[in-house]
Amino acid sequence: MTAPAIELKGISKAFGPVQANKDISLSVAKGAIHGIVGENGAGKSTLMSILYGFYKADKGEIWINGKQTQIPDSQAAIRAGIGMVHQHFKLVENFTVVENVILGAEDGAMLRPSISKARKVLIDLEKEYGLEVNPDAIVEDLSVGHQQRVEILKQLYREADILILDEPTGVLTPSEADQLFRILGRLKEEGKTIILITHKLREIMDITDTVSVMRRGEMTATVKTAETSPAQIAELMVGRKVLLQVDKTPATPGEVVLDVRNLRVVDPTGVERVKSISFQIRAGEILGIAGVAGNGQTELLEVLGGMIPAQGGTVKLHGQEIDLTGRESDGQSRRMRGIGHVPEDRQVEGLIMPYEAWENVAFGYHHDPKYQSGPLMNNAAIKADCAEKMERYDVRPPNPRLPARNFSGGNQQKIVVAREMDRQPELLLIGQPTRGVDIGAIEFIHKQIIALRDAGKAVLLVSVELDEIMGLSDRIAVMFDGVISGERLPSETNEGDLGLLMAGVNETNEKVRPRGVVA
Structure with missing residues (x-):
């Protein structure tokens, strides 16, 4: 043999x-x-x-x-x-x-x-x-x-x-x-x-x-x-039965939480990445953004999360306009307004890899009063909070003193998810939530996203996984070449239909003209 x-x-x-x-x-x-x-x-x-x-x-x-x-x-x-x-x-x-x-x-x-x-x-x-x-x-x-x-x-x-x-x-x-x-x-x-x-x-x-x-x-x-x-x-x-399909009840959308109008983003080389798009997200619903990577989804998350400035348009959170010029464009100011952000690349944008888990849990929230002891940060309180989050979000090993680089990719993701979602943000921006994550953790993260929606929060979900988009979203918008090429209800579409829109082609096999979509 x-x-x-x-x-x-x-x-x-x-x-x-x-x-x-x-x-x-x-x-x-x-x-x-x-x-x-x-x-x-x-x-x-x-x-x-x-x-x-x-x-x-x-x-x-x-x-x-x-x-x-x-x-x-x-x-x-x-x-x-x-x-x-x-x-x-x-x-x-x-x-x-x-x-x-x-x-x-x-x-x-x-x-x-x-x-x-x-x-x-x-x-x-x-x-x-x-x-x-x-x-x-x-x-x-x-x-x-x-x-x-x-x-x-x-x-x-x-x-x-x-x-x-x-x-x-x-x-x-x-x-x-x-x-x-x-x-x-x-x-x-x-x-x-x-x-x-x-x-x-x-x-x-x-x-x-x-x-x-x-x-x-x-x-x-x-x-x-x-x-x-x-x-x-x-x-x-x-070691137990796992729910392979997303289990959720129909959404009951409330008031408009996020209102985006004619948003434009131009990268440092002068290329327009987001081209005058418009959409809304209401309380208690998940808007999924589908599309092939590189069609503007990353820039959309980054400008809403305060990582980069916009070159045009308006964004309102609960009717209050957000500065997009860069003067207040930083993640901390967004968090203070109630925006949580789980970025697409956890290792580059979500964590500082040599820093310990407890330090990463505090990033962006280090001015939280519960982390303060007079004029100084209360490191003991941060470590205790990190330990609690690790237990609730099943981070393995549950060691706040372990550097982020020593966790597996899925557990790194759980640390970022715990930091951003545990505070019940009014708007959650979440990119590629289960990239490199195992089946048990996928089930857990999906449940947390649904629970946030059911608590009346708004969620903007970006994922290249069509089954994830179909399973989690209450509405689906497809981005192609910096525009929204179409919008669908999950119950009224399929992967073939979405795939055409992702390629910039509509139902009659004609190229989609750039346009914004207002919900």
């Missing part, structure tokens, strides 16, 4: 008192796509980091293609034919594609021969696997989907036969994710072995051959994908 591509035997790893992996054994067949799922903090990324040489296991063995292999560092992993595409890309943004690909794999001190060789190899790889990307393009000018292709090309250039992908669709649009899966199918046909770490059960069911489930650092099950179901996998992950 053919030896497995990977065998892990009795792998254990602890970080101080936290046991990240406990006696884990795993077998991955050659030429298969093997999914690994589990809650945030279950130990998935730690296990793969051991396989890739980022961490050294406290005990256990690694076998590659039937041979016991020592992997003390990532160079050893690369020599063993293992490549890893991380959730947060490891690219130098102002380098070209080909420069990123050869980085760390140069043939010598002279770069020109290495670049010339790499360009030829890249062209062949692109054709073979459908990974088309311009070798001379600057990485920062590429879409997220194309940047991910660069990461995959980087591993193939190093002749990786085993590819580990950690949450590969967390930052992709639905169309980019579909393209990625076609590429993975092509890689499988060519005999590559793929390990896919994801929290999206639909992806597991669509593309994997086998799925392994981790919970609290242990491997709880490995099953053939064709012999299981999303509900069974979710229960194995969380």
Whole structure:
């Protein structure tokens, strides 16, 4: 019989008192796509980091293609034919594609021969696997989907036969994710072995051959994908039955909370990102903004959250106009007016990664009287408040003194959600609320959003996940090229209809003219 591509035997790893992996054994067949799922903090990324040489296991063995292999560092992993595409890309943004690909794999001190060789190899790889990307393009000018292709090309250039992908669709649009899966199918046909770490059960069911489930650092099950179901996998992950559909009653909208009229946003390069859009959100309702990333949704959240100024239009909160010129454009002034903001990128905009959880919980609210002790901040009160929030929002581990960078992505998201939502803001701005978040945390965050709506608050939701938009929203507006191309009720639309509007095409396949939509 053919030896497995990977065998892990009795792998254990602890970080101080936290046991990240406990006696884990795993077998991955050659030429298969093997999914690994589990809650945030279950130990998935730690296990793969051991396989890739980022961490050294406290005990256990690694076998590659039937041979016991020592992997003390990532160079050893690369020599063993293992490549890893991380959730947060490891690219130098102002380098070209080909420069990123050869980085760390140069043939010598002279770069020109290495670049010339790499360009030829890249062209062949692109054709073979459908990974088309311009070798001379600057990485920062590429879409997220194309940047991910660069990461995959980087591993193939190093002749990786085993590819580990950690949450590969967390930052992709639905169309980019579909393209990625076609590429993975092509890689499988060519005999590559793929390990896919994801929290999206639909992806597991669509593309994997086998799925392994981790919970609290242990491997709880490995099953053939064709012999299981999303509900069974979710229960194995969380240890209880999980509601996979959003459970909510019909909205009962009240007075207008947010009134946006003819809002314009121009970026520093002079490109108009938001083009005179208009809409309203009422108390007790969720307006979902759908659209392919890069069509103005990010700028809309940023200007409403006080991160950037607007170049035209008006915004009123409960009838009171908000300054958009930049003089008062900061997140703290917005929070004082009752606007909470969960930004799209938790690591860049939501948290300061080296700071501890209790410090991050106070950001933007450090003038709160309960955080004060005379003229000074009461750090003990902030830590106690953070501990309470961690318990209510199930942040793991519940340690206020742990730096934000040491939490898993989903638990980082919970910290931001707890900070912004626990104060019951009059208006919640929330971007990509469950990006990179496991199924149990998705259910929890969705319930918090619905509870806020049911408490009579207004919610502006931006997400590239159409099922999330459909499940949470009371009304859906679609953004295309900086305008609102259409508005729908969830009960009167479907993903195909929304997909056309996301492409700027209406029901008669005609290009939508830019216009604002007033609710």
